[in-house]
Amino acid sequence: MVTGASSGLGQHIAIRFAQRGARLIITGRDKSRLQTTYDQLKGEGHVQVTANLTIAEERTFLAKSASNLNGLVHCAGIQKHCPIRQLSEQLMTEMYQVNFLAPVMLTQSLLQANAIAQQGSILFMLSTAAHIGTRGLGPYSAMKSGLIGIIKCLALEQAKRKIRVNGISPSVIATPMWDVHQELLTQQKARHPLGLGTLDDVANGAIYMLSDASRWVTGTSLVMDGGAVI
Amino acid sequence: MSVVQDPFSLSGKRVLVTGASSGIGRQIAITCSQMGAQVVISGRNPERLQATAAALHGEGHIAITADLSQQEGIDQLVAVSDTLHGVVHAAGISKLVPFRLINKQHLTDIFDSNTFAPMLLTRGLLAKKRIAQNGSILFISALSSHSGALATSAYAASKSALLGAMRSLALEIAKQGMRVNCIAPGYVHTPMLDGLGQGGGNMDALFDLTPLGMGEPEDVAYASVFYLADASRWITRNYFILDGGLSTPMDIYA
Numbered sequence: 001m002v003t004g005a006s007s008g009l010g011q012h013i014a015i016r017f018a019q020r021g022a023r024l025i026i027t028g029r030d031k032s033r034l035q036t037t038y039d040q041l042k043g044e045g046h047v048q049v050t051a052n053l054t055i056a057e058e059r060t061f062l063a064k065s066a067s068n069l070n071g072l073v074h075c076a077g078i079q080k081h082c083p084i085r086q087l088s089e090q091l092m093t094e095m096y097q098v099n100f101l102a103p104v105m106l107t108q109s110l111l112q113a114n115a116i117a118q119q120g121s122i123l124f125m126l127s128t129a130a131h132i133g134t135r136g137l138g139p140y141s142a143m144k145s146g147l148i149g150i151i152k153c154l155a156l157e158q159a160k161r162k163i164r165v166n167g168i169s170p171s172v173i174a175t176p177m178w179d180v181h182q183e184l185l186t187q188q189k190a191r192h193p194l195g196l197g198t199l200d201d202v203a204n205g206a207i208y209m210l211s212d213a214s215r216w217v218t219g220t221s222l223v224m225d226g227g228a229v230i
Numbered sequence: 231m232s233v234v235q236d237p238f239s240l241s242g243k244r245v246l247v248t249g250a251s252s253g254i255g256r257q258i259a260i261t262c263s264q265m266g267a268q269v270v271i272s273g274r275n276p277e278r279l280q281a282t283a284a285a286l287h288g289e290g291h292i293a294i295t296a297d298l299s300q301q302e303g304i305d306q307l308v309a310v311s312d313t314l315h316g317v318v319h320a321a322g323i324s325k326l327v328p329f330r331l332i333n334k335q336h337l338t339d340i341f342d343s344n345t346f347a348p349m350l351l352t353r354g355l356l357a358k359k360r361i362a363q364n365g366s367i368l369f370i371s372a373l374s375s376h377s378g379a380l381a382t383s384a385y386a387a388s389k390s391a392l393l394g395a396m397r398s399l400a401l402e403i404a405k406q407g408m409r410v411n412c413i414a415p416g417y418v419h420t421p422m423l424d425g426l427g428q429g430g431g432n433m434d435a436l437f438d439l440t441p442l443g444m445g446e447p448e449d450v451a452y453a454s455v456f457y458l459a460d461a462s463r464w465i466t467r468n469y470f471i472l473d474g475g476l477s478t479p480m481d482i483y484a
Contacts, residue, residue, distance in 0.1 A: 152478045155441065155475050156441055156475065156478055156479055159441030159442055162442065164442070193400065193401055193404030193405075193466065193467070194404055194407070194409070194463075194464055194466055197464040198464070200237070201463065201464040201465075204238070204461035204462065205461075205462070205465070207238070207461070208238075208453075208456045208461065208462075213452035213453070214452065215449065216442055216445045216446075216449035216473075216474045217449075217453070217472055217474075218441065218442055219475045219477070219478030220470075220471045220472075220473075220477075220478075222465075222470065223465075223468050224462075224464050224465050225464075225467075226464050226465075226466065227401070227404055227409075227466040227467035227468075229467075230467075
């Protein structure tokens with residue numbers, strides 16, 4: 001199951017997973033964009049479920065449509081730039097609901113329904129912002145850091161079923177989102193020894209973390225950052 | 231029509247693996263060969279190294295008996311290595327010695343094998359331009375670099391040192407597109423670990439602490455393949471904890 005599959009990293013990861021032979025349940029909020037992703041999935045038997053994961057009923061509906069999952073990748077998320085001095089409760093609540101509550105409670109629903117198979121792999125899309133400080137990214141950074149706490153505790157709780165729980169922490173990926181911030185993008189590129197990453201780089205990391213090749217990896221995070229972060 | 235190479239394949243790559251005569255190094259060499267790499271393997275024990283060579287898939291591999299704690303051994307290995315696309319420093323030793331019993335000789339022995347050999351071998355390879363553009367260097371560190379189990383001061387220090395060395399080296403070689411990373415494994419079934427148990431360590435109690443149970447050399451080999459392959463081309467200056475969850479609840483007894 002890949003969330004946030006209607007655009008960006010989630011969409012790309014879904015497409016690459018299908019090329020590698022996975023059968024997918026993709027979910028996203030935007031029906032037509034989700035359909036666009038669905039149309040690009042190689043192979044057969046894929047399922048698409050339009051859902052807003054901040055709404056409990058929609059999470060429950062999604063969880064009911066899944067069984068025997070071997071992998072779960074939480075890609076749905078939003079990033080908003082806001083210095084903490086200007087933070088509003090409304091913005092903080094939105095960040096919490098989308099970036100933290102939704103992935104955590106969807107995982108809860110799936111586990112409660114025994115929808116995740118033994119030796120399954122759960123992967124949370126983090127960010128290098130989960131590990132370092134970035135001006136103006138406080139709310140986003142906090143929610144991604146919070147997920148590290150969930151990852152570690154859930155890894156221990158699910159170890160007896162050999163279910164693995166990890167994060168993946170990319171830094172800046174040159175996506176269309178950055179088109180309007182070319183100057184910032186150039187600055188970012190300069191601070192990455194290997195330059196900026198691509199969607200494929202993150203998808204390949206996710207493939208390793210989802211496959212049996214990483215069956216002994218749990219409770220940790222794969223940092224991908226072109227060498228930019230300690 | 232262009233053929234897109236599988237980013238996880240090592241086909242067309244030549245990979246040097248040290249410590250290939252046993253344990254983790256042996257399995258990394260075998261798995262790399264299964265993934266299509268031509269491997270150059272090195273180890274101190276000629277019989278065991280030959281046994282690894284016999285287990286490799288495919289052809290064109292090279293086995294060199296060398297003691298990398300000696301400069302001659304390093305020079306020998308650099309001399310026979312053609313252009314390399316990957317280097318895995320898996321050679322290492324361990325010995326349980328309580329801190330009050332450590333001495334200069336013990337520290338020298340451990341650091342010679344675990345820290346200085348991989349650093350000097352890398353230097354030798356870089357000086358002779360043996361590592362290709364976009365080549366990937368991998369140091370096998372250890373979770374001990376973080377955890378520091380009882381009576382492993384020298385070993386833990388020697389493995390921690392690799393993390394620092396790796397980070398600085400990564401900056402120096404990034405402009406050539408080369409990458410360097412560390413993998414920090416927890417407790418893996420290897421002859422080295424068996425040796426520690428026979429040395430009087432009460433290892434079973436430690437092994438029980440790993441949430442997913444002990445690891446196998448294959449687990450480290452699979453991670454190594456990922457770090458050597460183009461699939462990880464954006465990952466450098468990184469250490470990857472591979473420990474079955476051991477460090478997740480880590481307390482002082484881990």
